[in-house]
Amino acid sequence: MTSGQVSVGHVDGDVYEIHVRGHRLTVDQPVEAGGTDKAATPTELFAASLAACVAFYAGRYLDRHGHDRTGLRVHAAFDMATDRPARVAAIRITVHPPAGFPTERIPALTAVAGHCTVHNSLVRVPEVAVSVR
Numbered sequence: 001m002t003s004g005q006v007s008v009g010h011v012d013g014d015v016y017e018i019h020v021r022g023h024r025l026t027v028d029q030p031v032e033a034g035g036t037d038k039a040a041t042p043t044e045l046f047a048a049s050l051a052a053c054v055a056f057y058a059g060r061y062l063d064r065h066g067h068d069r070t071g072l073r074v075h076a077a078f079d080m081a082t083d084r085p086a087r088v089a090a091i092r093i094t095v096h097p098p099a100g101f102p103t104e105r106i107p108a109l110t111a112v113a114g115h116c117t118v119h120n121s122l123v124r125v126p127e128v129a130v131s132v133r
Helices: 042-064 103-113 117-123
Strands: 007-012 015-020 023-027 073-080 088-096
Touching: 023 042, 042 073, 042 088, 042 103, 042 117, 088 103
Parallel strands: none
Antiparallel strands: 007 015, 015 023, 073 088
């Protein structure tokens, strides 16, 4: 059963366009890696996907508990592995709740934000199959 689909097509050089449910995103590589730096890299979008998912879950938590989302920010920093295969070795996510968010609620917000779908998919690694047709 397929519950989501993404299509990626070549545009030019290292630029690719991603199609998701009628939305379009572009990826590229930095100039120093041979690209034209017209867009984020797929690896940056990987970290951004996790940060956005955490933000979504944090925002829903704030809503459920009567807190305004205004000012909610999530920051992601990541490190690449120094050995092979090429991969992200570590991701650090920092949630910045809105001003005035009660400090006693931080553990609960952390727990909820840390169980977003993307995070869960990293912790319980999905089966990935690559084929060429």
